[in-house]
Amino acid sequence: MSLTGLAQEKDVSYSDNGTVLKGHLAVPKKGTGKRPGVVIIHAWTGINDFIKTSASRLSELGYYAFAADIYGADKRPQNTAEAGKTSGFYKSNRDLFRSRIKAAIEQLVEAGADENNIAVIGYCFGGTGALEAARANFPIKGVVSFHGGLDKREDKQEADVIRPKVLVLHGADDPYVPETQCAAFREEMKSRKADWQMIYYANAVHAFTEPSAGDNNSKGAAYNESAARRSWEHMKTFLSEIFAD
Template identity: 25%
Template sequence: MTDNRPEIPQEAFDWYDDYAHGGMDRRTFMKKLTGLVALGYSMSVLTGALLPNYALAEQVSFNDSDIYATYETFDSPDGHEKGRGYLVKPTAGNGPFPVVLVVHENRGLNPYIKDVARRLAKAGFMAFAPDALFPVGGYPGNDDQGRELQRGLDRQKIEQDFLAAARFLKAHPLSNGKLGAVGFCFGGYIVNFLAAVDSALLSAGVPFYGTPAAKSLRANITAPLMIQLGELDERVNKTYPEYEQDLKKAGVDYIIHRYDNAKHGFHNDSTARYDQANAELAWQRTLDFFSQHLQTA
C-alpha cells in the first residue's frame, strides 16, 4: 500500500496524542489545529490526516477464503459479567492452532483492530479481539464516541474482562494451549498487564507503544516480550527506562525495538501516523516472535 497522505507538522501529532489520551478536550485540539490553518494548511487536510480513515486499514478482507470469522461471548465474573469479541481462525486445518489475543486502543474494537485479527489468522494463528465496549453496546462506529464510552467504564473491570478473554482463548477447544497477546497503545498496556498479573498465562507478548504494568506486579513476569516503540513517542518512551530495569531484575527474556522517526500509533494504517516501512518490519518481527514461542513441539 502506497502512502500518499500529506506531510503534517509533528506538533499536530503531539496535540492529537494528547487529545486521544485525555490530556486535551476536543475544543482545545481543534483550536490548535486552527492555528496551523494560518500557515497554509486547510482544516480538511489536517483532520483528514490525523483522524482515522478505516477504508485504508483493510489488508485482509472479512470474506477472504483463507479465514473464518465469528463473534464469541465469554464469562467475566470479576469484570462486566459478560464479554464479546471477534474470533478469526484459519480455514486450513482443523486445529489445534496457536492463539493470539488482540487488544485494541482506548476506543473499542474498531475496523483496524479487526483487520489485525484477520492478518493473524491469515498467517496461521487463531486470533480473538475482545471489545471492551460490549457492556455499553459495543464499538459505536466512531472513535470519539468510542473513546468517551471507554473512559466511562471502570478501568479495573476492563482489565478483568481482558484477563477473562485471555483465559477463554487459551482454553478454547481449538487452542494448542500456547497463548500470545498483541496490543496497541492502551492494548499495549493490557499486554504488559496480562504478562504481569498471571505469570502462567502468556507464552509470548508483543506490546506496541503501551505503558508498563504497575511496578508491584512486574516481578511476576515470565513470558518473553517483544516491545515495539516509536522513536518520537515521548509520552510512552519515558516510562521504559525503569520498566526495562525491572524486566532485567526479573530475568525476563525481552527485546525492545525502537523505530527511527516513528510516531505513537505508527502501526495503525488508518491515520497519517502510519509509517509503512516501520509498520511492516514490526509486524513481520511480531509474526516471527509468535511463530517461535507459540508452536507446540
C-alpha cells in the same frame, strides 16, 4: 508457518463477572489438530476494522485469533474524549483490565485454540494490556505491545519472575511514552528477570500501525508504513519462536 487460506470469522458474545462482552473470532479454515492462539487487545477506541483485519491476518498464518472486548458489548466510544475517559478508567483499574484479558484468553481456548500455546498482543491501550498479561503471569507463552504505554502500577507480585516472553515495538519519537518511561520499563524487565526485547522504529510516533492516524508526526500519533510493516514482521518472528518452544 505456512498460509492456510481465508479465515472463518464471526462476532462472539462472552462475559466477565456478569458483564456482557462482544469479541471477534477468526479461525483458520484448513489444518488439523490444536493450533496456537493469539488474543488481540484493541486501542482506546475499541474493536474496529483495523483490529478485525489483524485477526484475519493472524488466522491466515495458521493461528486462532480473538479480538478481545475490554469495554463491554454496549460501550463503544464515539469520540476521542469518550475513548480517553474509558481507556483511562481501565488503566487506573488494572485488576479489572487484567480480568477482561483473562476472560478473552479463556474464550479463545474455548473456541479451539491450544491452551498451551497462547499469546497476547495489543495496540496502544491494548499494548499496555498485553504487558499487564505478562506482569500477571497469565498462562501464556508471550506478549507483544505495539506502541503501548509501558508504565506499571505498584504490585505485590513485583518481585516474581515474569514468565511470558515480552516483545515491545516502539516508535522512537513517541511523545506519549517518554524515554524516562522506557528506562523504567527496561529496569522492571531486568529486575523481574524477564526474557524481553524492545525494538525502536525511526521517525515513528504513537499509533504508527494505524492508517487512520494520518501522516502528521507533529500531532504525536501518525501512521508510518515502514514501521507498521517491520513491526508486523518482528511480531511474526516472535510468535514463531515462542510457539516452537
